[in-house]
Amino acid sequence: MITLPDCQALDARDPLRQLRLKFAQPTEDTIYLDGNSVGAMPADAPQRVQDLMTRGWRDARRRGWSHFDWMEKPWLLGEAVAHLLGAGPHDVIFCDNTSVNLFKLLAYACKLQPQRPVIVTQRHNFPTDVYVAQGLAHLLDGRVSVRFIDHPDELPAALGPDVGVVYLSHVDYRSSYRWPMRQANEAIHRCGALAFWDLSHVAGAIAVSLEDDGADFAVGCGYKYLCGGPGAPAWLYVHPQHQEKEWPAIAGWMGHQDVFAFAPDYEPLSGVRRHLTGSPSILANQAMSAAADIWKTVQPADLNWKHQSLSELLVHLLQQRCADLGVVVTSPMDYSQRGGHLTFSHPGAGSVTEALLAHGVVSSFRKPDSIRFGLSPMALSHVDLWNAVDRLVHVLQSGVWQDSRFAKVSV
Amino acid sequence: MITLPDCQALDARDPLRQLRLKFAQPTEDTIYLDGNSVGAMPADAPQRVQDLMTRGWRDARRRGWSHFDWMEKPWLLGEAVAHLLGAGPHDVIFCDNTSVNLFKLLAYACKLQPQRPVIVTQRHNFPTDVYVAQGLAHLLDGRVSVRFIDHPDELPAALGPDVGVVYLSHVDYRSSYRWPMRQANEAIHRCGALAFWDLSHVAGAIAVSLEDDGADFAVGCGYKYLCGGPGAPAWLYVHPQHQEKEWPAIAGWMGHQDVFAFAPDYEPLSGVRRHLTGSPSILANQAMSAAADIWKTVQPADLNWKHQSLSELLVHLLQQRCADLGVVVTSPMDYSQRGGHLTFSHPGAGSVTEALLAHGVVSSFRKPDSIRFGLSPMALSHVDLWNAVDRLVHVLQSGVWQDSRFAKVSV
Numbered sequence: 001m002i003t004l005p006d007c008q009a010l011d012a013r014d015p016l017r018q019l020r021l022k023f024a025q026p027t028e029d030t031i032y033l034d035g036n037s038v039g040a041m042p043a044d045a046p047q048r049v050q051d052l053m054t055r056g057w058r059d060a061r062r063r064g065w066s067h068f069d070w071m072e073k074p075w076l077l078g079e080a081v082a083h084l085l086g087a088g089p090h091d092v093i094f095c096d097n098t099s100v101n102l103f104k105l106l107a108y109a110c111k112l113q114p115q116r117p118v119i120v121t122q123r124h125n126f127p128t129d130v131y132v133a134q135g136l137a138h139l140l141d142g143r144v145s146v147r148f149i150d151h152p153d154e155l156p157a158a159l160g161p162d163v164g165v166v167y168l169s170h171v172d173y174r175s176s177y178r179w180p181m182r183q184a185n186e187a188i189h190r191c192g193a194l195a196f197w198d199l200s201h202v203a204g205a206i207a208v209s210l211e212d213d214g215a216d217f218a219v220g221c222g223y224k225y226l227c228g229g230p231g232a233p234a235w236l237y238v239h240p241q242h243q244e245k246e247w248p249a250i251a252g253w254m255g256h257q258d259v260f261a262f263a264p265d266y267e268p269l270s271g272v273r274r275h276l277t278g279s280p281s282i283l284a285n286q287a288m289s290a291a292a293d294i295w296k297t298v299q300p301a302d303l304n305w306k307h308q309s310l311s312e313l314l315v316h317l318l319q320q321r322c323a324d325l326g327v328v329v330t331s332p333m334d335y336s337q338r339g340g341h342l343t344f345s346h347p348g349a350g351s352v353t354e355a356l357l358a359h360g361v362v363s364s365f366r367k368p369d370s371i372r373f374g375l376s377p378m379a380l381s382h383v384d385l386w387n388a389v390d391r392l393v394h395v396l397q398s399g400v401w402q403d404s405r406f407a408k409v410s411v
Numbered sequence: 412m413i414t415l416p417d418c419q420a421l422d423a424r425d426p427l428r429q430l431r432l433k434f435a436q437p438t439e440d441t442i443y444l445d446g447n448s449v450g451a452m453p454a455d456a457p458q459r460v461q462d463l464m465t466r467g468w469r470d471a472r473r474r475g476w477s478h479f480d481w482m483e484k485p486w487l488l489g490e491a492v493a494h495l496l497g498a499g500p501h502d503v504i505f506c507d508n509t510s511v512n513l514f515k516l517l518a519y520a521c522k523l524q525p526q527r528p529v530i531v532t533q534r535h536n537f538p539t540d541v542y543v544a545q546g547l548a549h550l551l552d553g554r555v556s557v558r559f560i561d562h563p564d565e566l567p568a569a570l571g572p573d574v575g576v577v578y579l580s581h582v583d584y585r586s587s588y589r590w591p592m593r594q595a596n597e598a599i600h601r602c603g604a605l606a607f608w609d610l611s612h613v614a615g616a617i618a619v620s621l622e623d624d625g626a627d628f629a630v631g632c633g634y635k636y637l638c639g640g641p642g643a644p645a646w647l648y649v650h651p652q653h654q655e656k657e658w659p660a661i662a663g664w665m666g667h668q669d670v671f672a673f674a675p676d677y678e679p680l681s682g683v684r685r686h687l688t689g690s691p692s693i694l695a696n697q698a699m700s701a702a703a704d705i706w707k708t709v710q711p712a713d714l715n716w717k718h719q720s721l722s723e724l725l726v727h728l729l730q731q732r733c734a735d736l737g738v739v740v741t742s743p744m745d746y747s748q749r750g751g752h753l754t755f756s757h758p759g760a761g762s763v764t765e766a767l768l769a770h771g772v773v774s775s776f777r778k779p780d781s782i783r784f785g786l787s788p789m790a791l792s793h794v795d796l797w798n799a800v801d802r803l804v805h806v807l808q809s810g811v812w813q814d815s816r817f818a819k820v821s822v
Contacts, residue, residue, distance in 0.1 A: 024469045037473035046464040049694070053457040057640050058435045061773060062448035064641055066821040099663030099689030100511055107550060114552075123675065128664035128689055131677035135662025139518060140551070141525075223690065229468050230475055231693035251546025252510030253539035262778075264534065266542035278510030278539055279634065281692050282642035283460070362472060367673075410477040 002316055007382040010309055015302040016377055022294050023227075023379045031388045033363045035376030036173075036201060036341040039227035042290035052286040064282070071259075073285040074276055078235060080292035081226065084300055085199070085218070086209030087237050094222060094288060095276050098200060098234040100250075101219040102132045104275050105236055107249035109165045109194050109217055110136070110144050112242065116164030116193065120155070123148040126173050129198055133167060152179060159191035166193050170208070171201035171339025174366050176331040178202065178339040185214035194242075200224060203235075205340030205375060206307050207300030210237055217242070225340055225376050226295070228288035233281055238272045252277035294378065306377035308335055313382055314342050314373060317389040325396040330370065341374040348401060350409035352392075355401035359391045365409055413727055418793040421720055426713040427788055433705050434638075434790045442799045444774045446787030447584075447612060447752040450638035453701035463697040475693070482670075484696040485687055489646060491703035492637065495711055496610070496629070497620030498648050505633060505699060506687050509611060509645040511661075512630040513543045515686050516647055518660035520576045520605050520628055521547070521555050523653065527575030527604065531566070534559040537584050540609055544578060563590060570602035577604050581619070582612035582750025585777050587742040589613065589750040596625035605653075611635060614646075616751030616786060617718050618711030621648055628653070636751055636787050637706070639699035644692055649683045663688035705789065717788035719746055724793055725753050725784060728800040736807040741781065752785040759812060761820035763803075766812035770802045776820055 011017055023040045026032070032040060056064045064070055078092035085092060095101070110119065119133050133146045149158045155166070166188045171178045181197065188195045196217040202208060204225030210218055216239045222232030247268055248255055254276035257267045268274040312335060318327050322344075331343045346352050346369065353365035364372045373388065395401050422428055434451045437443070443451060467475045475481055489503035496503060506512070521530065530544050544557045560569045566577070577599045582589045592608065599606045607628040613619060615636030621629055627650050633643030658679055659666055665687035668678045679685040723746060729738050733755075742754045757763050757780065764776035775783045784799065806812050 024465075026470055028470070030470075032472055034473040038468065038475065040472075041464065041469045045468075046461060049460060049464060050457060052641070053452065053460060053698075054435075057449065057456075058452045059437050059439070059441075061443055061451075062445040062775060063768070063773065063821070064449065070641065096507065096511060097663075097689035097692070099665070100507060100661060103661045103663075103688075111550070126664075127667065127673050127675075130675070131662040131664055131667060134677045135658055135660065138658045138662070139522070139660050221690070229694055230463070230481065231690050231695070233692075234689070247546055247549045249546065249550050250511060250514045251542040251549070252508075252514075253537075253542055254510070256538065256542060262538050264538075264541070266545045277514075278508035278645070279632070279642050281508070281644075281695050283640055283695050283698055284642070284692050287464075287694055357474070362474065364473060410474070 002313070002320060004383070004386050007313065007386040010313065010382040014306055014381070016298065016306045017381070019294065019378050020381065028360065030360045030362060031384050032379070033361060033373040033388060035205070035225050035379065036372060036374030037364055038223055038230055039204065039225050039376055040379035041229065042227060042294060045229065045287050045290035048290050049283065049287050052283060070280065070282045073282070073289065074280050075273060077285060077288055077292045081235070081295045084207045084295060084298065084303065085203060085237060086207070086211055086213065088211065088240065091240060091272055092235055092237045093272055093276060094233040094235045094285065095280060096234060098219055098221040099128045099132055101234050101236040102129055102198065103136065104249045105196060105217045105219060105238065106133060106136055106165065106167060108246055109196055111246045112194065113164040116162055117144045118147050118162045119144055119165045119167050120147045120149065120158045120163050121167045123150050124172070125169050126198065126200070129167065129169060155184065156187055159187065159193065161192065163191055163193040165196055167196045169198040169201065173201055174343060174370060176201070176339045176341050176343050178337050181208065181215065182213040189214060201341065202339045205377060207303050211239065215239065222288055227291035227378060229284070231284060232288050233284050236272070236275055243271050248275045250277045254278060254280065303377050307375060310375045310377065310380060310382065310385060311335060311338055311342055314375065314385050317385060318344055321389055321393050322396065325393065341372045343370050343372050345369045346371065346396070351406040352395060352401045354406035354409055355395045355403070356392060358406070359395055361388045361391050413724070413731060415794070415797050418724065418797040421724065421793040425717055425792070427709065427717050428792070430705065430789050431792065439771065441771045441773060442795050443790070444772060444784040444799060446616070446636050446790065447783060447785030448775055449634055449641055450615065450636050450787055451790035452640065453638060453705060456640065456698050456701035459701050460694065460698050463694060481691065481693045484700065485691050486684060488696060488699055488703045492646070492706045495618045495706060495709065495714065496614060496648060497618070497622055497624065499622065499651065502651060502683055503646055503648050504683055504687060505644040505646045505696065506691060507645060509630055509632040510539045510543055512645050512647040513540055513609065514547065515660045516607060516628045516630060516649065517544060517547055517576065517578060519657055520607055522657045523605065524575040527573055528555045529558050529573045530555055530576045530578050531558045531560065531569045531574050532578045534561050535583070536580050537609065537611070540578065540580060563588070566595065567598055570598065570604065572603065574602055574604040576607055578607045580609040580612065584612055585754060585781060587612070587750045587752050587754050589748050592619065592626065593624040600625060612752065613750045616788060618714050622650065626650065633699055638702035638789060640695070642695060643699050644695050647683070647686055654682050659686045661688045665689060665691065714788050718786060721786045721788065721791060721793065721796060722746060722749055722753055725786065725796050728796060729755055732800055732804050733807065736804065752783045754781050754783050756780045757782065757807070762817040763806060763812045765817035765820055766806045766814070767803060769817070770806055772799045772802050
């Protein structure tokens, strides 16, 4: 039986416990388990943004381009998190949003092996990933096509000499299933295809090893576990061996080899930065910089210890205290197969999520009966999870979730 | 001879004179003539952004999607400025940056007439416009190609049965030459091609009539005269007759007909909103909303009176006071052919621009010898122009611009 003192003891051992102090404390007694949706706000983010508004926008105006690091932010932010992605410091940039980055790198990847026109992905990949692939196939008049697998086990059978790119979410946004990346990449490369991963539901929760594990391309969003703020810039990664092979899909001036030369013809910037498009979102990058400076101090092994500890604790607490109340953990039981969040089911899960909100626990609901607890190692403690489960027990035991005021479920 | 009292009299007649009070006053005695680069900051923008940081990010987190108008902002911002573009209120959205929007709509426009594979543009169009077109031609393996004209007069000769899209900047970023849009559109349509305009150097300075003048597509940036802040979201316009014809080039979940249904296949949202891609930049949209609320109150005729008045005044002041000092106005002398800024030449223009900066006038330099004064009708007065020219006279007459400290020219 796990007790509150056990949770306190885990917190005492937590190598990241001091990081909580770097995040803003909410005004109310709320436990935020939505790091898989919008991550926590670094305490100094408002001041950084305010500074940009006054010294940058109001006073410097166009001089901001030379007075500040507006131009460099896309790769400075990339350098700050690269070690958590297992990427070289110059192989990651922040820009655009995840959908745009998915499009840019998928088009680029398809261009590398035109004789292999099939993109393999999961039927239940995150919607925008699927849509972007369908949209690219449409744009290219069917010169590439999308082949779906229903289940990870079906990947080997889907691989053939016509497959150019395998395009997957490393972690499933519903179940939290985490693909074994190295093993998948090996199978993908054996077939001659390239491996392209969406890491939105893992980056900032669990450190990964993109280069060592053989990933060719990756993207992820900045506003979930990476704590960049609502609508933060997304990031993208290209393995060094592919960086110089092709033009980017969107050839913008920020990806030109000499931005302010105003040269008549496009020439790609060397390296991953060619995938920059137009003016960066300077305000959003400034907000993102607050988290980036924290990430620089985080060791991958510490992040992984903390995440596993939180995730395993939550499984045990749910089993110990909520199994009799109808809660079933639906994420994989093997930790190595789980990503950032933990998913469990309960009848009327939408109403349970709303009732949890009213009791100070922010989680999220996915149809038909799933509740997701996002586990951010930066901002959460083990005691937070104890308290969240305590409130869940109350909500379920009391039956308050069946109250009509919780019938309407928000997104 | 124009005198300072003449300028004061013009200010007294200015229908937009009260708008200055809605913008933050800089801390120093600076005249900002860089509205063509980074526009002025609305006075309440910092508070709006701060509110998003605390109530939105820190406290609401993922609930922000339902508590606030994060989802709706892309089209609410579009509605706020549509009247100044001559567009229907539901035909404009804010999203991504200008380069990405250029790519999306150019690919869309090319898709509409595949039997007409040529994109006509100007050799000296803004670099990112040229690069995006070259990049699209590359991505599509030459199924579309780019035909350049050197001068506006060459447009008729470049139009033929193979031309699908004519893709132009309404206002030249160097000379400020403004194309006669209606006349150009008529010629373009007579040939059977579609007209696609980049309005970055005019939107927010001069009201235009996209729909009445027959434009098929348009984009522009948000951070210049529209005063959305550094790296603000860009906007895009699609004429209603083209909105339902094709899939967008980047098929993201925000452009799906039912975003939160998580449907397995892409189905475009009806109308212009299908060109939304992934998560909007919520922070940047919030900053943009401050200007949008001001734009709602601005009548197109007032904007145009003010801009013409500023632009004509500046021409006269430069001729009257600086012609003997080597200044030559290089923008067209006919106002109907001028866009947001006014360009003039002087030997050593880069150093003159730096010296002006040191004397509290923010303008911009373009190689080899051009200085641009951006004329924002929202934030500038006629007396501002008098004072700016006064400082220019001092800089040139004194020869201070030849001081070695002004030799290094910033971007």
